[in-house]
Structure formats: structure tokens, C-alpha cells
Amino acid sequence: MDTRTFKKSLYQELSQVTKALSNPHRLEILDLLAQGSFPVAYIAEQTKLPVANASQHLQVLKKSGLVKTQREGKYMYYELAGQHVFDTWCALRKLGFTQNEEISKLLNDYRNRRNSLKTISSDELNEMMSRQEIYVIDVRPEEEYEKGHIEDAVSYPQQELSERIKDLPEDREIVAYCRGPLCLMADEAVKYLQKEGFEAARLEDGYADWAASGKAVANTKETNEQKSTNKA
Amino acid sequence: MDTRTFKKSLYQELSQVTKALSNPHRLEILDLLAQGSFPVAYIAEQTKLPVANASQHLQVLKKSGLVKTQREGKYMYYELAGQHVFDTWCALRKLGFTQNEEISKLLNDYRNRRNSLKTISSDELNEMMSRQEIYVIDVRPEEEYEKGHIEDAVSYPQQELSERIKDLPEDREIVAYCRGPLCLMADEAVKYLQKEGFEAARLEDGYADWAASGKAVANTKETNEQKSTNKA
DNA sequence: ATTACATTCAATAATTTTGTTGAATGAATA
DNA sequence: TATTCATTCAACAAAATTATTGAATGTAAT
Numbered sequence: 001m002d003t004r005t006f007k008k009s010l011y012q013e014l015s016q017v018t019k020a021l022s023n024p025h026r027l028e029i030l031d032l033l034a035q036g037s038f039p040v041a042y043i044a045e046q047t048k049l050p051v052a053n054a055s056q057h058l059q060v061l062k063k064s065g066l067v068k069t070q071r072e073g074k075y076m077y078y079e080l081a082g083q084h085v086f087d088t089w090c091a092l093r094k095l096g097f098t099q100n101e102e103i104s105k106l107l108n109d110y111r112n113r114r115n116s117l118k119t120i121s122s123d124e125l126n127e128m129m130s131r132q133e134i135y136v137i138d139v140r141p142e143e144e145y146e147k148g149h150i151e152d153a154v155s156y157p158q159q160e161l162s163e164r165i166k167d168l169p170e171d172r173e174i175v176a177y178c179r180g181p182l183c184l185m186a187d188e189a190v191k192y193l194q195k196e197g198f199e200a201a202r203l204e205d206g207y208a209d210w211a212a213s214g215k216a217v218a219n220t221k222e223t224n225e226q227k228s229t230n231k232a
Numbered sequence: 233m234d235t236r237t238f239k240k241s242l243y244q245e246l247s248q249v250t251k252a253l254s255n256p257h258r259l260e261i262l263d264l265l266a267q268g269s270f271p272v273a274y275i276a277e278q279t280k281l282p283v284a285n286a287s288q289h290l291q292v293l294k295k296s297g298l299v300k301t302q303r304e305g306k307y308m309y310y311e312l313a314g315q316h317v318f319d320t321w322c323a324l325r326k327l328g329f330t331q332n333e334e335i336s337k338l339l340n341d342y343r344n345r346r347n348s349l350k351t352i353s354s355d356e357l358n359e360m361m362s363r364q365e366i367y368v369i370d371v372r373p374e375e376e377y378e379k380g381h382i383e384d385a386v387s388y389p390q391q392e393l394s395e396r397i398k399d400l401p402e403d404r405e406i407v408a409y410c411r412g413p414l415c416l417m418a419d420e421a422v423k424y425l426q427k428e429g430f431e432a433a434r435l436e437d438g439y440a441d442w443a444a445s446g447k448a449v450a451n452t453k454e455t456n457e458q459k460s461t462n463k464a
Numbered sequence: 465a466t467t468a469c470a471t472t473c474a475a476t477a478a479t480t481t482t483g484t485t486g487a488a489t490g491a492a493t494a
Numbered sequence: 495t496a497t498t499c500a501t502t503c504a505a506c507a508a509a510a511t512t513a514t515t516g517a518a519t520g521t522a523a524t
Contacts (some may be wrong), residue, residue, distance in 0.1 A: 003416045004280075006342055011256035013335045015326045023512085024243035027250070040471060048236075053513060055472060065331035074470050074521055084327045091323035095316045096246045099297035107271035110238055112242060128373045182242060184235045255482085272501060285483060287502060306491055306500050 016062065020064035021092065022116060025049060026057050030080070032090050033067060034208035035179055037079030037149030046141070086212055093182065117190055118201035122210050125175060125203055135172045139189040140207065150177065150207065152215035158185040165196060173199045180206035252296035253324065257281060258289050262312070262321050265299060266440035267380030269311035278373070309382060313336065318444055323412065349422055350433040354442050357382075357407060357435055367404045371421040372411060372439065382409065382439065383448035389406055390417040405431045412438035 002010075020026065028047050030037065038046075046053035057080050060066040068081045077119040080086055096103045111117065122130075130154060138145045145155040154193050157166055159176075168174060174193055178185035186202040193200035203210075211217050236412060238272075252258065260279050260301050264270065270278075276286035290310050293299040301311045312318055312459075328335045343349065352360070360366050361384060368385040370377045377387040400406060406425055410417035416435040425432035435442075443449050 001342075003420065006338070007260075007414070007416060008256070010338055011260050013332060013338065014259055014324065014414075017328050017332050018250065018259070019334075019511090022247050022250035022254040024240070024247040028239075028243050032274065041469095050514075051471075052473090052515080055470095056513090059472080065328075065333060071521090074468095076471060081331050082322070083329050088320075088323040088327045090317070091320040092246065092250055095298075096249050098316050099313050100245060101297060103242065103249075105332040106238070106242055106245065110233075130366055159412045182239070184239060184248075188235065197303050199333055205459050251481090273499095282484075283501075284485080284503090287500095288483090291502080303491085306498095441500060 015065070015199075017064045020060050020066055021088070023057065023060075025053075026061055027089070028115045029054070029057060029061065030066070030085070031079050031180055031182060033078060034086050034089065035144045037070070037077040038143070039072075039077055041075075042143065043078065055072075086208065090209070090212075093180075098214035111209045116194060118120075119204045120129045120175060120201050122213060122215065125177075126215055128175075133172065134175050135169050136175045136177070137168075137189070138178075138207070139176050139185045141185075144179070144207070148207070148211060148217050148219040150210055153177070156189075158189050161189055161192060161227060166194075168198065170198070173201065175201050175203060177203035177210070178206050180208050192211070249296045249298070250435075252292050252298055253320070254290065255292075257285075257426065259321070259324075261286070261289060262294065262298070262317070263412055263414060263440075265310060265312050265316050266321065267376045269302070269309040271304075271307035271309055272373065272374070274329060275310065279414050282335055309388045315444070319439065322441070322444075323410075340412065348426060349419060352407060352433050352437045353436045354445060358447055359410075360407075366407050366409045367401050369400075369421070370408065370410075370439070371408050372415075376411070376439075378441070378452045380449050380451040382442055383450045385409070388421075390421050393421055393424060397425075400425075400430065402430070405433065407433050407435060409435035409442075412440050 017229075021030075025047060029043055029046065031048055034045060040055050040058060041051060043049075044051045047054060049057070062069060064076075066081055066106055068085050069080050069141045070077045070079070097107070110130075125134075125136070129136065136150060137156040138149045138153045139158040140162065141157050141159075142155055142197065145157075149155070156168075174190075176186040176189040176191075176193070181204065183206055186206070189204045240403060241312050245310045253262075257279060261275055264275060264278055272290065273283060275281075275290065276283045279288070280284060288300065294301060296312075298313055299310050300313045302311070330336075331340070337342075357368070361368065369388040370385045371388055371390040371393065373389055373391075374387055377389075381387070388400075388408075406422075408421040408425070410420040410421075413436065415438055418438070422432045422434045
């Protein structure tokens with residue numbers, strides 16, 4: 001193989017990996033899988049895709065080496081294939097935020113409509129938690145909380161928030177977090193809490209970013225292939 | 233706009249940016265633009281694309297905000313739109329190297345055929361240069377050397393290497409570098425130099441990575457919009 | 465064994481991406 | 495002003511991607 005052919009194959013293969021990333025549903029799936037490993041049905045439900053369709057997208061991701069699978073009884077668990085996959089997803093996210101006009105316009109419009117939405121960074125949150133000044137709630141679905149959550153955070157799935165709002169402490173600021181900066185569950189939660197008279201803010205990014213940066217996490221159920229320690 | 237519609241638009245737009253990246257020619261163009269800004273004709277020549285085709289690919293990149301343009305007389309100079317674009321390209325490169333079987337196989341095959349190819353990292357090179365133990369040559373086309381090169385490196389375009397080999401010092405190790413880890417010009421140069429009896433190695437990555445990490449660079453001609461300092 | 469259920473596969477039509485060709489535009493030069 | 499040259503545009507055919515549907519596979523429970 002001459003150098004030109006080699007180079008062509010290399011870029012061809014590299015573009016295949018990128019093509020696997022270049023679909024809105026698959027990006028949403030990756031963002032979900034950054035929370036942990038899940039069976040096809042759960043992924044389909046969360047992304048509002050028909051199961052067969054979700055399965056096909058997952059297989060595209062698998063063929064490119066971006067996710068790996070593990071059978072657990074009837075269920076096929078999908079998870080990110082490695083740290084680099086999450087890193088790349090973060091890079092793409094940031095790229096979109098900074099370089100693309102449509103995306104920054106979308107975000108600005110959204111943020112302006114709810115201009116009272118206070119956000120705090122992971123580092124700030126980490127600092128505040130050590131001083132016990134705040135009450136941190138995880139508003140993702142319970143399945144995701146069980147797979148792993150910020151240490152000392154309590155699960156208040158966004159759906160159940162209104163039923164359980166009376167359990168929240170009224171003397172502390174509430175910080176809600178969800179999957180990541182593209183996930184709106186924490187925004188909805190904060191909007192609701194503020195309406196109800198709480199002092200509330202959202203974590204700027206989300207669980208995946210928190211865990212990837214090596215901050216303290218915990219999990220309730222030991223999941224499949226019990227991951228004893230978390231990624232650093 | 234409800235949250236579901238918003239989310240859908242966001243992922244839609246994000247996937248558009250990713251689609252712009254998911255073509256082998258466009259990736260090769262980005263790798264080239266990481267060296268500096270160039271007119272369409274040069275980009276077309278280096279990537280061996282018909283000019284009209286290169287132009288269309290460049291416009292896809294531009295529409296997604298990945299590159300920007302600047303007219304200079306007859307020429308339209310294209311350049312990366314910002315640091316995040318290069319960061320993302322690096323993340324994708326690394327992702328391909330680590331997660332995709334075809335790519336790792338391709339690279340291993342290539343490396344094995346030339347098993348005597350010694351590589352050194354940017355940090356090692358930086359260290360060695362300060363002690364003047366080595367002679368660093370830039371084997372990219374002269375146009376790219378002029379836009380910016382590793383400080384104290386001398387231009388020996390790969391094409392002209394055989395004519396000018398007698399100018400090289402025989403008492404020092406030669407280190408050749410080119411555009412980046414996917415560029416084969418340095419490999420070819422090292423192979424040739426070793427055959428001719430020199431002690432030679434290639435820089436593991438390339439100029440773009442060196443410059444992005446803030447190491448010392450220089451440029452000969454003041455190019456369009458003379459960039460006084462380089463990206464840190 | 466039979467049934468239930470999670471997932472995958474196969475086939476199709478609709479849409480999008482791609483490369484090619486030749487013409488059109490825009491800026492410098494004669 | 496006419497000419498040259500770099501770049502872009504427009505239009506087409508070929509190829510790839512996508513969503514949908516219903517059937518097929520594989521595992522666990524009855």
C-alpha cells in the first residue's frame with residue numbers, strides 16, 4: 001500500500017467514526033450513556049425512539065467502537081466504550097456552543113426566557129457541599145441515580161418533584177443537577193422551585209462531567225459488572 | 233417552544249456541525265488548515281481534489297462555523313475558526329486511534345513495515361533542542377514553513393530532501409517533523425535519511441500540536457493579517 | 465415444550481450527501 | 495475596457511443515510 005492509499009484509508013476510517021457521531025439521535029444516546037449503562041428499551045424510552053430504531057442506532061455506534069455491550073439475562077446493556085468517547089462528545093458540545101451561530105442563538109433565546117435561572121459550576125458546588133451550605137438534588141430518573149450520583153445528593157426525579165416538594169428543607173439553597181448542559185430537567189426543576197418560593201440554582205454541567213472530573217460519587221444498587229471504583 | 237422541541241433543535245444543530253466534520257476530505261482539509269491559512273487552490277492541490285470540489289467542502293465547513301475566510305486580492309484564504317476546532321479535531325483523532333479497530337490495524341500494519349522508525353514526543357524534542365543535541369528539519373511544503381514553524385527548525389521539504397541531503401550535518405541526530413500524526417512526510421523523510429546512513433527520528437505529532445501547546449514558533453514571511461503572536 | 469419479552473434483522477421508500485461538469489462571479493492586470 | 499485567473503454557483507446522477515414495518519432470534523419464565 002503506497003502512502004497515498006494509506007492516507008486515504010486512514011481518513012476514510014476516521015470519517016466513519018465521525019459519521020457515527022453525526023446524527024442527532026445518536027448524540028442524544030451518547031449523552032444518556034454518559035450516565036451509565038442501560039438496556040435498549042430504556043434508551044429508546046428516554047430518547048422517544050421506536051425500539052427497532054434505537055437498536056439500529058446503537059449498532060451503528062457499536063460498529064464504530066464508540067459503545068460496547070454486555071448481555072445481562074434478557075437485557076442487552078449498552079455503555080460508552082471508553083473515556084475518549086466522552087471526551088470527544090464534550091469537545092463536540094463545546095465546539096457547537098462556541099462556533100455555531102444557530103446553537104448559540106437557540107441557547108440565548110432559551111436562557112433569556114428564563115433569565116432568573118442561576119447556575120453554579122462543578123467546582124463551586126464541590127466547595128459549597130464541603131461546607132454543607134446547600135441541599136443537592138438529582139432530578140434525573142431514578143434508574144440513573146442508582147447507577148451513580150453525586151455523593152450526598154438526594155434523588156428527586158423531575159417528574160415527582162411537585163409531589164415531594166414538602167420534603168425539601170426550606171432553610172437552605174437547593175441545587176438541582178441532571179445529565180449535562182444539554183439536559184433541561186434541572187432547568188425545569190429550578191424554575192418550579194423558584195416559583196414555589198425556594199432559593200434554587202442548577203449545576204452548570206451535569207453528572208457525567210462531575211464524575212469525569214474525578215469528584216466524589218456514590219451509587220446505590222451494585223449494577224451489572226459491579227464497578228467497584230469510578231473513573232478518575 | 234417546549235422543552236422537547238428545543239432539545240430536538242439543539243441536537244439537530246449539533247449534528248449538523250458533526251456532519252460537517254464527517255467526511256474524509258474535510259478532515260484532511262482541517263488537518264491542513266491547522267498549519268495556517270491558505271487559498272482554495274493550495275488546499276485543492278494538497279488534498280488532490282478538483283478545485284470546485286474543494287471549494288464546496290470548504291463552504292460546508294464555513295456554514296457550520298468551523299472555518300472562516302478572508303479575501304486577499306484574488307485569493308480567498310481559509311483558516312480554522314478557533315482553537316476549539318483544532319481541539320475537536322484532536323479529540324476525534326485520538327478517538328479513532330483508541331476506539332476503532334480498523335484504524336489501529338492500519339496504523340500497526342504501517343508501523344510494522346517500517347519497524348525501525350524512531351519517534352520522539354514534543355516534550356522530549358523541546359528538551360533536546362534546548363541542549364542543541366539535534367538538528368530539526370521541517371519537511372512540509374515551504375508554503376507551510378513560511379506560515380509558521382518550530383523555532384530553529386530548518387526547511388527541508390520532503391520533495392527536495394534528496395537534492396539537499398549533503399547540506400545536513402552528519403554529526404548530529406536529525407529530527408524530522410511534518411503536519412501531525414496522520415501526515416506521512418516525516419516518516420518518508422526519516423526512512424530515506426536512515427537509508428542514507430543518518431541517525432534520524434520523527435516527531436510523534438506535528439507542527440499544529442506543537443504550536444497549540446504553546447511551544448516556541450517562528451515565521452519567515454509576515455502573512456496576511458500579520459499574526460504578531462501565536463496561539464498560546 | 466410453550467409462552468413472553470427484549471432485541472435484532474431485513475426490506476423498503478424517502479431524504480441527504482457526494483462528485484462532476486460547465487457556467488457565472490469577482491478582483492487584479494494589461 | 496478587455497483579459498486573466500481564483501473562486502463559487504447550479505444542476506445533475508450516483509451513493510449513502512434514515513425511519514418504518516414486520517419478521518426473526520435468543521433468553522427467561524411458565
